Amino acid sequence: MGLTANPGAWTGLNENEEAMKQELFLTVNPNVLVARRRRLKRRLERGVTLFEVLIVVAILAMIAGGVAFFALPQFNKAKINTAEGAARVIRQAASQWQATNNETSCPTMSQLVQDKLLDPGQNTADPWGQPFSITCADEDVVVISGGPDKKKGTKDDIVIPKGATGPGE
16 A cells, blocks of 8 residues: 555555655645745735734733833832932031031022032932922921922921921921
């Protein structure tokens, strides 16, 4: 029972032998290989449909929404940390200004920059665009930022040192 050129012809082989014969025919026959290559080439050249593009856009939008949902609170925490760090630098500069000038009054931001205790390139406003306020009482310097709501005297204010109270509180 030999192999014939027609893969569909009955040869009297069992299933395994028939599968092997079919595989042999497909790999040996150059016409089948050429047809396979043409089909593969057509599939690759076909492109994408509008529906496929819309699905990808929807998936990307869901991913972006998830990232925004988790990243925005972290961004707000980073702003608070930045404001606290800047307030500490300003407080230290104001304390140093008082010690250098033997003063108990509070310096202004421009005095701190002019005396080179603060870098001229340093932003003297909080991350929300409001200026820090410096108050001095009992030889203690307190730096206050209005916080995220930009209003002084509310619970979200950033006060350095922590626990200190600003004027009128």
